[in-house]
Amino acid sequence: MSTATATRRTEGGVEAPPRRKLTPLRLLLHGFLIAVALTWLFPIAWAVLTSLRSYEYTAANGYVSFGGWTIDNYVTAWQTAEFGKHFLNSVYITVPAVLLTLFLSSCVAFVIARFSWKLNLVLLGVFTAANLLPQQALLIPLFRLFTEVPLPEFMSDSELLYDSYWGLILINVAFQCGFCVFVLSNYMKALPRDLYEAAMVDGASIWRQYWQVTMPLCRPALAALATLEVTWIYNEFFWATVLMRTGDKFPVTSSLNNLRGEFFTDNNLVSAGSVLVAIPTLVIFFMLQRHFVRGLTLGASKG
Amino acid sequence: MSRPRSQAEYLARLVPPSVAGINRRSLLAGAAGTGALLGTGLLAGCGDDSGGSDSKDVSLGSNQSDPKPKDVVAKVTDGFKTSSGIQVAVNTVDHNTFQENINNYLQGKPDDVFTWFAGYRMRFFAQKGLASDISDVWGKLSGYSDAFKKASTADDGKQYFVPASYYPWAVFYRKSVWQQHGYQTPKTLDEFTALAGQMKRDGLTPIAFADKDGWPAMGTFDILNLRINGYQFHIDLMAGKEAWTSDKVKKVFDTWAGLLPLHQPDSLGRTWQEAAQSLQQKKSGMYLLGLFVGQQFSNEEQNDLDFFTFPEIDPAIGAKALDAPIDGYMMARKPKNEANARKLLEYLGGKAAADITVKNDPATLVANTGADVSGYTALQKKAAELVGSATEIAQFLDRDTRPDFASTVIIPALQQFIKDPKDIGGLTSSIESQKKSIFTD
Numbered sequence: 001m002s003t004a005t006a007t008r009r010t011e012g013g014v015e016a017p018p019r020r021k022l023t024p025l026r027l028l029l030h031g032f033l034i035a036v037a038l039t040w041l042f043p044i045a046w047a048v049l050t051s052l053r054s055y056e057y058t059a060a061n062g063y064v065s066f067g068g069w070t071i072d073n074y075v076t077a078w079q080t081a082e083f084g085k086h087f088l089n090s091v092y093i094t095v096p097a098v099l100l101t102l103f104l105s106s107c108v109a110f111v112i113a114r115f116s117w118k119l120n121l122v123l124l125g126v127f128t129a130a131n132l133l134p135q136q137a138l139l140i141p142l143f144r145l146f147t148e149v150p151l152p153e154f155m156s157d158s159e160l161l162y163d164s165y166w167g168l169i170l171i172n173v174a175f176q177c178g179f180c181v182f183v184l185s186n187y188m189k190a191l192p193r194d195l196y197e198a199a200m201v202d203g204a205s206i207w208r209q210y211w212q213v214t215m216p217l218c219r220p221a222l223a224a225l226a227t228l229e230v231t232w233i234y235n236e237f238f239w240a241t242v243l244m245r246t247g248d249k250f251p252v253t254s255s256l257n258n259l260r261g262e263f264f265t266d267n268n269l270v271s272a273g274s275v276l277v278a279i280p281t282l283v284i285f286f287m288l289q290r291h292f293v294r295g296l297t298l299g300a301s302k303g
Numbered sequence: 304m305s306r307p308r309s310q311a312e313y314l315a316r317l318v319p320p321s322v323a324g325i326n327r328r329s330l331l332a333g334a335a336g337t338g339a340l341l342g343t344g345l346l347a348g349c350g351d352d353s354g355g356s357d358s359k360d361v362s363l364g365s366n367q368s369d370p371k372p373k374d375v376v377a378k379v380t381d382g383f384k385t386s387s388g389i390q391v392a393v394n395t396v397d398h399n400t401f402q403e404n405i406n407n408y409l410q411g412k413p414d415d416v417f418t419w420f421a422g423y424r425m426r427f428f429a430q431k432g433l434a435s436d437i438s439d440v441w442g443k444l445s446g447y448s449d450a451f452k453k454a455s456t457a458d459d460g461k462q463y464f465v466p467a468s469y470y471p472w473a474v475f476y477r478k479s480v481w482q483q484h485g486y487q488t489p490k491t492l493d494e495f496t497a498l499a500g501q502m503k504r505d506g507l508t509p510i511a512f513a514d515k516d517g518w519p520a521m522g523t524f525d526i527l528n529l530r531i532n533g534y535q536f537h538i539d540l541m542a543g544k545e546a547w548t549s550d551k552v553k554k555v556f557d558t559w560a561g562l563l564p565l566h567q568p569d570s571l572g573r574t575w576q577e578a579a580q581s582l583q584q585k586k587s588g589m590y591l592l593g594l595f596v597g598q599q600f601s602n603e604e605q606n607d608l609d610f611f612t613f614p615e616i617d618p619a620i621g622a623k624a625l626d627a628p629i630d631g632y633m634m635a636r637k638p639k640n641e642a643n644a645r646k647l648l649e650y651l652g653g654k655a656a657a658d659i660t661v662k663n664d665p666a667t668l669v670a671n672t673g674a675d676v677s678g679y680t681a682l683q684k685k686a687a688e689l690v691g692s693a694t695e696i697a698q699f700l701d702r703d704t705r706p707d708f709a710s711t712v713i714i715p716a717l718q719q720f721i722k723d724p725k726d727i728g729g730l731t732s733s734i735e736s737q738k739k740s741i742f743t744d
């Protein structure tokens with residue numbers, strides 16, 4: 001930056017950094033940033049705006065108009081799509097799937113990062129490669145497989161892996177593990193080796209090194225991953241639609257379709273439903289936001 | 304024992320016995336950890352209503368996800384419970400998902416009875432052995448015209464389908480607009496064109512039109528094809544037996560191209576709701592659509608809505624055939640409770656179920672003629688008469704042909720035609736060559 005700011009900073013000591021001079025380049029940068037921010041915000045703002053207007057009004061006056069404000073769309077959406085029930089279904093799938101994904105992938109990552117065996121790189125490669133595979137390509141074999149695997153009745157009333165929450169949890173865990181292993185193993189590799197030596201000296205078993213030494217240190221990474229995984233698994237729509245048969249068991253993303261009529265689709269109502277469905281991901285993000293940012297930057301600089 | 308050369312090598316040698324042979328303590332700790340993870344949400348979620356498999360229940364997979372029809376299904380199944388004591392577990396999946404998933408659904412573990420459509424789509428699954436023959440149920444049903452029985456019969460001559468409701472496609476208009484301008488119902492294509500020309504001079508859009516979703520234009524193609532070439536040609540063309548490059552098909556497109564300037568322009572960016580609103584707002588003179596067009600009209604305006612069947616084009620063919628998609632029920636390949644499923648189908652096809660439907664949903668027409676239809680509106684009565692007098696009932700283009708052909712070939716082709724109505728030769732030969740790759744067997 002300019003010399004002026006540099007000198008002022010040395011004089012000012014601890015006071016807040018001074019305003020930077022406005023140069024044409026800076027103006028351009030800010031103009032660009034504002035434009036990008038608006039482009040990103042526009043669809044969301046538009047959806048929220050649409051969801052707050054009545055269909056009759058927008059049908060008569062078009063969407064580029066002002067008026068017809070109502071919150072009925074939200075009430076109707078909640079009731080007709082039975083969101084209460086379907087949100088709970090999403091919880092049944094998302095919570096165990098995220099916990100299981102994090103647990104299993106941290107185990108793999110721990111082994112890959114902690115021990116140097118010949119197959120480490122291959123193992124990591126296999127887990128990461130699964131990430132690149134288009135999930136849809138596996139649809140037919142998985143569908144056949146799921147209709148063949150029996151479950152006891154107390155686990156699912158379908159008595160099959162097909163049309164059960166277990167099946168969906170399994171699918172999500174399988175597809176999400178690759179990415180988590182990749183991230184966690186890289187993170188764990190950055191942990192100082194001395195810790196393990198110290199732990200060994202104190203007689204800690206492998207399990208202890210994993211559970212009581214590594215895991216607490218990985219909390220930021222785990223929180224960041226948890227945020228992402230919750231969002232991804234919660235938003236997962238494809239498998240729930242294909243591997244579920246009972247409408248009442250659909251997670252909330254798949255049940256959003258309930259708002260579409262056979263012939264007639266009220267776009268305002270669908271907007272309201274979409275906004276409702278998006279809320280939990282926002283809540284999770286803001287709850288774990290602190291960890292999220294820390295997780296991204298922790299280890300970037302060594303103290 | 305050599306000294307380790309690197310830190311990694313050193314650490315690697317420190318593998319404790321717990322890795323080689325898992326000891327009791329770590330196994331217990333691991334099991335406890337996994338158990339804690341598994342236990343958090345699973346047990347609460349997965350043990351839901353276990354129905355049991357006694358002979359007092361039957362399951363029904365329903366695509367009736369709109370509020371009104373859903374309510375009707377609930378009332379009808381209640382009626383079945385009262386009359387037979389058999390509990391129906393209704394599994395409602397939204398209409399579009401149900402339709403797109405039907406292949407998976409039927410090959411997985413379908414419900415005993417499920418909602419589906421008459422026509423090619425019914426015959427397709429009957430032929431694949433994914434639905435059961437229910438001719439014996441038909442033996443006990445009464446009140447269906449031959450046209451409905453024909454629509455429920457598969458290629459092997461057996462019935463696989465119980466019709467429940469239907470709706471006709473016709474040309475809709477507002478009575479008040481027509482009275483104001485003194486329009487008369489056209490009886491021939493020439494009268495129709497003259498009327499549309501008059502509407503244009505009166506400042507109206509003659510024919511409302513929309514094809515953003517791809518399927519509404521199929522209705523126009525169907526009715527022109529039925530009027531120009533007749534019902535049997537429609538069925539054969541849809542089954543892939545007739546060539547799209549034939550002069551007969553070209554004549555349909557030619558006629559349509561002549562009518563297109565009378566249609567609402569820029570239709571590819573418009574949904575049918577918006578086109579229907581132009582009719583409702585008295586900006587358009589008429590609209591060829593299904594009876595569901597009424598959903599865009601308020602309750603007070605319903606009485607102002609009227610229709611006529613598309614006029615005759617060829618006197619030798621007449622104007623007696625029309626599109627009237629029939630919705631109904633089928634039985635899965637291996638139902639869990641077959642006896643109950645047959646009983647349910649018999650009830651669904653009977654008068655009692657039809658009466659409940661009429662009473663609770665004023666937007667549908669019931670297939671069973673024995674039903675008490677005194678609750679019909681004037682529009683419904685007229686629609687029922689129209690379909691009752693039809694010599695043949697087509698099911699609509701995308702229900703009369705392979706779904707993949709309708710969605711991947713016909714929709715883009717018709718949209719292409721609307722964009723550029725001049726190149727009919729190129730369009731039809733493109734459809735024909737794609738058809739050959741889809742209808743391979």
